[in-house]
Amino acid sequence: MVNPNRLRPAVAPLALDYMADLVLSQGMRVRLVDLCFEPDPEAAIRASLSECEPLLVALTLRNSDDCYLATSEDFLPGFAQIAAAIRRHTAAPIVVGGSGYSVCPGPILEMVGADYGIAGDGEVPLALLAAALRGEGDVAAVPGLVWREGDRLRQNAPWLGPLEELPRRARALLDNRRYFAEGGQAGLETKRGCDRSCLYCADPVGKGRRVRPRTPTQVADEFEVLLSQQVDHFHLCDSEFNLPADHALAVCGELTCRGIGGRARWYTYATPAGFTPELARAMRRAGCAGINFGVDSGDDAMLASLGREFRQADLWETARACREAGLMFMYDLLLGGPGETRESVATTIDLIKRISPPRAGVSLGVRIYAGTALGEQVRREGDMEQNPNLRGSVENNDEFRAPVFYLSSALGGDAPEYVAGLVGGDQRFFFPTAEAGTEAYNYSDNQRLVEAIRRGYRGAYWDILRRLADPDEVR
Secondary structure (H helix, E strand, C coil), X not given: CEECCCCCCCCCCHHHHHHHHHHHHCCCCCCCEEHHHCCCHHHHHHHHHCCCCCCCEEEECCCCECCCCCCCCECHHHHHHXXXXXXXXXXXXEEEECHHHHCCHHHHHHHHCCCXXXXXXXXXXXXXXXXXXXXXXXXXXXXXXXXXXXXEEXXXXXXXCXXXXXXXXXXXXXXXXXXXXXXXXXXXXXXXXXCXXXXXXCHHHHHCCCCEECCHHHHHHHHHHHHCCCCCEEEECCCCCCCCHHHHHXXXXXXXXXXXXXXXXEEEEECCCCCCHHHHHHHHHCCEEEEEEEEECCCHHHHHHCCCCCCHHXXXXXXXXXXXXXXXXXXXXXXXXCCCCHHHHHHHHXXXXXXCCCEEEEEECEECCCCCHHHHHHHHCCCHHHCCCEEECCCCCCCCCCCEEECCHHHCCCHHHHHHHHHCCCCCEEECCHHHCCEECCCCCCHHHHHHHHCCCCCCHHHHHHHHCCCCCCC
């Protein structure tokens, strides 16, 4: 298993830890090549492969790009270079997977030149593929498999089985303690999949459109495993922790009963839709330290256009629930989608200033993915190169493999400057560029975060940046 992600702060490749548990339970051996900590990636690959001839090499892709219009950094060329280096040192088949891969599996497989891909959940498919390559099954029957058959690509339906049937998560493959020291937090999930209908979101594409929960006992067990490795700050990887609400309350109840709330601090993503004071209090008792709410907009018409299920009133109620429970929180904005105007952006920024969350993140431009409603809308609008609402890689990019963004032409050619002017240096906001006079909002290779973590800061990156701005805050 190879982790190619070398960005800082270091983020542990959760998929590899999870997949190793199942592969090991099938009696196979696993070797990790973690390029995050290697000064010379090809030398590390060469050294590891010189000591064994693997059945297959699994390569994970967490993100295909940084998802910011302002920078539009494409990670796929570097990913392809790692795959080529592996190819130079082994004849074993290369299989690619991961959340970044799963949203555009065919084109990425072709670009990287891998033998196989696994779209969606990877644990069961990887074990089945390894068994099939040993002659114990049919490769073509592996769920989620993407492969070439003659001159065409084939892709099987993903594995969408119950997560509670997977082996206990031992979290033993990765050096999670080192990732904690250099990344400030560890990831885990309480569920997988999302049944919402947001216009732009790729989570249902890559993780399934049905929510598949883990049991509260399994979640608490994984907390305990990582706590035993001296990791005590966590970030949940759920699309929305509070959907469904009864599962979130049950998880909080189990963490509280075990006393984990007094030993761990954790952060999560959540939606304002249906976020209640009861849940806020339960999360606080269970050790939650902060919540990132995907708010997107403060304009009701834009929220409807984006397929969101909440409105302005819900944002006020969510902020009140968090404050009463003593929960830190931030509101994430996604500006520039279909129907966005200067007036709707002004409404949003004004509302956020009045609600006054501790922090608000501003992203300008909506990343387009195949399989989403926004992707289909853009295709219906015709030639991408002639579409005035598109920015980024608009040439020969029909599958949206390279970074391409929707930025409503109604915002005008000076959209970044206009939004920066509305923010007006308000330090509660994170902004993609320096124009607003506020903290930058891009965590990839963020040296300010790297240094803060080296000095002992822990937790969600937005909250570390918030604490850095207040000398009275604890690390």
